[in-house]
Amino acid sequence: MRARATLATALAADGRTRVATLHSQAPLTLRLTHPKGPEPWTGHDAGAARVCVAASAAGPIGGDDYDLTVDVGAGSTLVLRDISATLLLPGPHGELSRLRTTVQVGAGATLVWLPEPVIAAHGCRHRSDIRVELGTGARLILSEQLLLGRHGEQPGSVVQHLRVRLAGRPLLNQQLAVGPGAAGWDGSAVIGDRRAIGSLVVVDPGWTEHPPEPALLGDAAVLPLAGPAVLVSALAPDALTLRRCLDTALARLAGTHGHRQPAAR
Amino acid sequence: MAAETLAALLLLADGRLPAGGHAHSGGLEPTVAAGGVHDIASLEEFLRGRATTSGAVAAAFAAAACAALTAGDTGRFAVLDAELDARTPSPALRATSRKLGRQLQRAMRAIRPHPCWAELGSRPHHPVVLGAAAAVSGLSPSAAALAAVHDAVAGPATAAVRLLGLDPFATHAVLARLGPLLDDVAADATRRAAGSPADLPASAAPLLDLAAERHATWEVRLFAS
Numbered sequence: 001m002r003a004r005a006t007l008a009t010a011l012a013a014d015g016r017t018r019v020a021t022l023h024s025q026a027p028l029t030l031r032l033t034h035p036k037g038p039e040p041w042t043g044h045d046a047g048a049a050r051v052c053v054a055a056s057a058a059g060p061i062g063g064d065d066y067d068l069t070v071d072v073g074a075g076s077t078l079v080l081r082d083i084s085a086t087l088l089l090p091g092p093h094g095e096l097s098r099l100r101t102t103v104q105v106g107a108g109a110t111l112v113w114l115p116e117p118v119i120a121a122h123g124c125r126h127r128s129d130i131r132v133e134l135g136t137g138a139r140l141i142l143s144e145q146l147l148l149g150r151h152g153e154q155p156g157s158v159v160q161h162l163r164v165r166l167a168g169r170p171l172l173n174q175q176l177a178v179g180p181g182a183a184g185w186d187g188s189a190v191i192g193d194r195r196a197i198g199s200l201v202v203v204d205p206g207w208t209e210h211p212p213e214p215a216l217l218g219d220a221a222v223l224p225l226a227g228p229a230v231l232v233s234a235l236a237p238d239a240l241t242l243r244r245c246l247d248t249a250l251a252r253l254a255g256t257h258g259h260r261q262p263a264a265r
Numbered sequence: 266m267a268a269e270t271l272a273a274l275l276l277l278a279d280g281r282l283p284a285g286g287h288a289h290s291g292g293l294e295p296t297v298a299a300g301g302v303h304d305i306a307s308l309e310e311f312l313r314g315r316a317t318t319s320g321a322v323a324a325a326f327a328a329a330a331c332a333a334l335t336a337g338d339t340g341r342f343a344v345l346d347a348e349l350d351a352r353t354p355s356p357a358l359r360a361t362s363r364k365l366g367r368q369l370q371r372a373m374r375a376i377r378p379h380p381c382w383a384e385l386g387s388r389p390h391h392p393v394v395l396g397a398a399a400a401v402s403g404l405s406p407s408a409a410a411l412a413a414v415h416d417a418v419a420g421p422a423t424a425a426v427r428l429l430g431l432d433p434f435a436t437h438a439v440l441a442r443l444g445p446l447l448d449d450v451a452a453d454a455t456r457r458a459a460g461s462p463a464d465l466p467a468s469a470a471p472l473l474d475l476a477a478e479r480h481a482t483w484e485v486r487l488f489a490s
Contacts, residue, residue: 161467170351174469177317183446184314188301189292190470197471214356214478221478226350226359233354233471 001057002065003028007080009049009109010073016047017076027057028066031083038247039079040141040254041112048077053115055086062091062125066099074106074135082116090123090156099128107135117145117196117239120179124156132164134171140164140203140229141254143246147239148178148195155195157181164201164229171227172201191235194219196242200232202253212253220245222253273402277395278412280419285368289361290424290488291315291417292473295480297428301472305432308425309439312418316443318470320417321450322352323392325465327413328406328451328458330396335406339384341462342393348462349390355474357481361490365391369398377401406458410451418443424488 005028008021024030033052035044042048053068060066072078088097105111111132120126134140144162148155157179164172176197178185191197207228215222220234232249236242280287293311296302302311326349333341353359366389373394374382379401385394392413399409422440426433457465480486 163467164351170348170463172354173348173351173463173467174354175467176469176471183317184310184312187310187312187314188296188299188307189311189314189473190318192301192472214481216475216478216482219475221355221475223354223474223478224356225354226347231354233474235471235475 001027001063004067004069005030005053006069007051008071008073009076009078011075017049017078019049019051020073021071022051027055027059028068029054029056033081035079036081039112040250041110041139042077042079045077048079050079050081052081052083054083058087059089060086060097060099060126061089062093062097063095064091064097068099068101070101070103070111072103072105072109072111075108076106077110078112080111080113085116086118088118088120088124088126088156088158090121090125094125097124097126099126101128101130103130103132105132105134105138105140108137109135110139112141114141114143117147118158119147119150120155120158121150122153122156124158126156127159128161130162134164134166134203136167137205138166138203139205140201141250143198143200143250145196145198145239145242145246146178148197155179162199162201164203166203166227166229169227171203171229172225172231194235194237196236196239198234198236198242198246200234200246200249200253201229203227203229204254217245217249220249222249270403270408274399274404274408274412277398277402277404278415280423282372284372285365286416286420288488289365289420289490290428291421292476292480292490293421293424294428294486294488295476295483296472297425299476299479302425303429305435305439308422308431308436309442312422312439312443313446314470315421315473316414316418316446316450318468319473320414321454321466321468322349323395323413323417324410324451324454325458326390326392327396327399328410328455329462329465330393331400331404331406331409332458334381334397334400339381342385342389344462345393346390348465349392352467355477357477357490358474361477362390362392363388366394369394373398373401407451407455410454410458411447414447414450414454418447428487
């Protein structure tokens with residue numbers, strides 16, 4: 001199945017963010033939504049736009065090809081979330097499933113993107129490519145959580161490639177390959193016996209002068225990049241430990257002011 | 266490969282090259298301390314992961330730097346430097362790469378004088394210097410890639426003998442078994458080095474990043490990284 005979805009925001013004259021484009025194609029469905037859970041930076045600001053990605057079918061399944069394009073217009077603020085976790089499933093003939101996400105965050109714009117975990121079921125073959133272009137003064141919070149297999153299950157193969165550029169220069173470029181077919185992935189150089197892997201990228205122009213210090217939080221590290229940005233890289237035995245670890249890091253780096261009680265998960 | 270260039274490759278890949286590489290364990294010291302490597306089998310998996318992640322990235326950047334210098338395009342060094350920074354999220358690993366780069370640059374200034382050593386700046390990344398060293402030695406990008414990925418596993422393998430008291434024969438047997446993988450990584454790196462620097466391999470190794478950051482906080486250690 002092929003699906004394309006496009007989302008664009010713009011800053012309106014009253015200072016609020018307006019959703020200028022919201023184009024979905026099943027099963028990749030975009031919906032306007034209300035604030036949910038802790039919201040770093042924007043703190044439930046009514047002027048921000050909030051959109052949820054809802055998969056209206058199981059999968060992606062091997063052979064599926066999804067394209068998501070997000071354009072956060074200059075000065076606008078978008079909070080992007082998922083309705084639920086994503087389960088990667090094998091296709092009938094072992095085909096690759098693909099998700100391409102292309103993101104532009106304009107000058108002075110803010111994107112807070114906190115997706116739910118991606119679960120790699122046994123036998124899946126998936127590739128995700130996220131490309132983020134940040135304009136001058138743009139801010140970004142982006143997290144990713146990958147769970148290898150459902151309970152007690154051997155995972156399929158997943159490649160996650162994240163590229164972030166800031167004002168035309170490379171800021172972060174990391175491709176993680178795990179599962180059968182990635183040599184040495186479960187050795188102690190790559191992820192070892194951990195079955196929950198996560199990352200959190202925070203780009204804040206305020207860090208140009210004073211970047212955060214490197215820090216260790218158990219099996220997670222706060223890694224200041226060569227630019228006004230930080231990567232938190234976390235490994236955990238399970239999903240809950242991973243989420244707690246990323247939540248702690250996010251609260252530390254970006255704050256979660258004005259949040260309600262997190263929704264039950 | 267002609268006989269005289271083979272000798273040049275052996276010189277560059279020799280652990281006895283006075284460029285400081287022997288003082289580094291490639292993340293093995295903190296990994297051993299965390300229990301991640303404790304015998305020959307776990308060492309082999311560690312090295313396999315290292316070869317296909319940071320080894321593959323180093324190989325591609327060495328090949329690309331070699332090709333750039335051979336083509337007279339030294340302006341590309343700065344592009345490769347920025348792309349390599351983006352592929353090295355750990356500040357400890359960026360610092361190590363630049364330290365090893367500067368040491369190799371210093372050694373090469375005397376071994377094979379060339380204007381490129383000045384053009385590399387004061388804190389070049391190691392794979393970029395290694396690629397330039399290969400070009401100055403008359404070597405091809407594929408030889409530069411092979412030297413880089415060999416370096417990525419040979420250092421930690423010999424460190425394992427010192428840190429764990431592993432049998433040196435069994436340890437070198439691991440390196441011999443990894444030979445075909447190293448050849449594959451170098452071939453892929455060479456193929457991709459012909460393209461845009463933005464599209465060079467970017468394979469992540471989260472545990473190596475974590476190990477490097479942890480190791481950087483140690484007050485007493487046997488190896489520098």
